Amino acid sequence: MKSQKTILRALAGEKTETPPIWMMRQAGRYLPEYRATRAQAGDFLSLCYNSELAAEVTLQPIRRYGFDAAIMFADILLLPQALGADVWFVGGEGPRLSTTTTPQELQALKPAGDVHDHLAPIYETLKILTRELPRETTLIGFAGAPWTVATYMIAGRGTPDQGPAHALKYENIEVFEGLMDLITEATIGYLLAQIEAGAEVIKIFDSWAGSLAGDDFERYSIAPLRRITAALKAAHPDVPVIVFPRGAGERYAGLHAVIGANCIALDDGVSAEWAAAHVQNGGCVQGNLASSHMVSGGDALVRETRRIVDALYDGPHIFNLGHGITPDADPRNVQLMIDTVRASKGQSDAPPAGHADIVQKLNL
Ligand SMILES: Cc1c2[nH]c(c1CCC(=O)O)Cc1[nH]c(c(CCC(=O)O)c1C)Cc1[nH]c(c(CCC(=O)O)c1C)Cc1[nH]c(c(C)c1CCC(=O)O)C2
The missing domain is CATH 3.20.20.210 (TIM Barrel)
Known part of the structure; x- marks a missing residue:
């Protein structure tokens, strides 16, 4: 029987429409x-x-x-x-x-x-x-x-x-x-x-x-x-x-x-594009947004999140940070990351649907 949970589907090697997401030290x-x-x-x-x-x-x-998973x-x-x-x-x-x-x-x-x-x-x-x-x-x-x-x-x-x-x-x-x-x-x-x-x-x-x-x-x-x-x-x-x-x-x-x-969970020391070519062919990968974006937020967060989703779109991917979120992170930036991942459909240069709304809603 096929599992309903998207993380388990990705871990089984399935490419999902949008990547499931959780966060180290969430x-x-x-x-x-x-x-x-x-x-x-x-x-x-x-x-x-x-x-x-x-x-x-x-x-x-x-x-x-x-989040799709609780640790x-x-x-x-x-x-x-x-x-x-x-x-x-x-x-x-x-x-x-x-x-x-x-x-x-x-x-x-x-x-x-x-x-x-x-x-x-x-x-x-x-x-x-x-x-x-x-x-x-x-x-x-x-x-x-x-x-x-x-x-x-x-x-x-x-x-x-x-x-x-x-x-x-x-x-x-x-x-x-x-x-x-x-x-x-x-x-x-x-x-x-x-x-x-x-x-x-x-x-x-x-x-x-x-x-x-x-x-x-x-x-x-x-x-x-x-x-x-x-x-x-x-x-x-x-x-x-x-x-x-x-x-x-x-x-x-x-x-x-x-x-x-x-x-294989990836830290942010490797690019998502490199991982798509050299790691994801072996199975599901997890990662790898730099956790500093949870502090700085804004357009850079949205762009970088989008880039990672796009780069890993052709195979099984669980979205996560490259390391744990830090105490100085802004909780609103976590929401912006999640909204960006969930609004994405991969493979597009356009900002995710609702991007302007998200940024405005969060007052960025
Ligand atoms: C090396 C390591 C540790 N712990 C962990 C690692 C491996 C991952 C990594 O590299 O970060 C893993 C860990 N630590 C914690 C979790 C809980 C689950 C989660 O939300 O990810 C997990 C999975 C809670 C924690 N573990 C710790 C906190 C902060 C403690 C606090 O509330 O004061 C939390 C929420 C403390 C901890 N625990 C550890 C250190 C070095 C520290 C101090 C640094 C810090 O303060 O961030 C050891």
């Missing part, structure tokens, strides 16, 4: 209703573990904008915490973790199968969402890719160049690879449990893949993504997998087949 600080619920929860991690409130913030952008509200750093690392967030700065760089610290982490009690609230969030989401909205579960999660566990924080993780590869490859294996195994169990709790699509974020050079890219980004995808497919062949090796550049070409994923 529940977030740019929305006043998110800030209010986060204040009610106390802090960010408390919000992640409060299933009712996490479901509520997941639903907020769906109510406001009617469960959680964070990639909950898994290290479930493995026994300390994780906390410093306001205005970002995450902090206890570090794992020695054999003793690796040994002290829990086995991959022991994460589920800790993560039970996340599975509960998915169950609530399965009941409460509109029928036409697709529910996305996610995890960080092993390399990206490892970069935080090794450095104990976000780093501009992932230097500490690269250094550990050279200084103690056993600890590095042992940690990668542990994260990979735990991630498989975590994602399988998300599917069992109601996730219809899985997305794996390899936000720092771009800093892996040469063989390291294959070994530490692609191989773990392939291993996780294969394990998910073995148990749930019908659940589509989106992978996001951010910063892959020309290495995006051919990745569907290499990883076995249904969709």
Whole structure:
């Protein structure tokens, strides 16, 4: 039976009349209703573990904008915490973790199968969402890719160049690879449990893949993504997998087949025209409007949105940003992007129907 949900149709390789749309970090600080619920929860991690409130913030952008998909509200750093690392967030700065760089610290982490009690609230969030989401909205579960999660566990924080993780590869490859294996195994169990709790699509974020050079890219980004995808497919062949090796550049070409994923998510470092020629021939692509347009808006936003839709019009495409929306974004620009995508029919130089109205309505 053909699925009614446009995202699932695109993920199955179908070209849709207008691309379905959702947005990375669509529940977030740019929305006043998110800030209010986060204040009610106390802090960010408390919000992640409060299933009712996490479901509520997941639903907020769906109510406001009617996105085609909802991504469960959680964070990639909950898994290290479930493995026994300390994780906390410093306001205005970002995450902090206890570090794992020695054999003793690796040994002290829990086995991959022991994460589920800790993560039970996340599975509960998915169950609530399965009941409460509109029928036409697709529910996305996610995890960080092993390399990206490892970069935080090794450095104990976000780093501009992932230097500490690269250094550990050279200084103690056993600890590095042992940690990668542990994260990979735990991630498989975590994602399988998300599917069992109601996730219809899985997305794996390899936000720092771009800093892996040469063989390291294959070994530490692609191989773990392939291993996780294969394990998910073995148990749930019908659940589509989106992978996001951010910063892959020309290495995006051919990745569907290499990883076995249904969709490759593109950052805005590659052009949509290039991706149409070199990536979309392998299957569905997602992306890739620069998230800065959500801050600046106006005609440039409309033009660029239109250009991406047109470039990827001949194949399966899910519209998204190239990275998460930032806290300084204007919620009205999100509406302008959605209206532009939904008014488009592809392959035309004319502005989308209603473009002038949209711009006027939003007072741009
Ligand atoms: C690297 C990474 C993290 N988390 C995530 C990634 C991969 C994607 C990417 O590259 O952005 C993924 C993530 N983080 C969050 C989601 C929820 C779903 C969504 O709406 O996309 C998802 C899918 C919520 C969040 N995760 C975080 C917030 C902001 C926290 C707050 O409300 O204060 C949200 C809404 C915090 C977070 N979480 C992380 C960092 C580095 C930070 C601090 C930076 C920041 O503040 O934006 C780790």
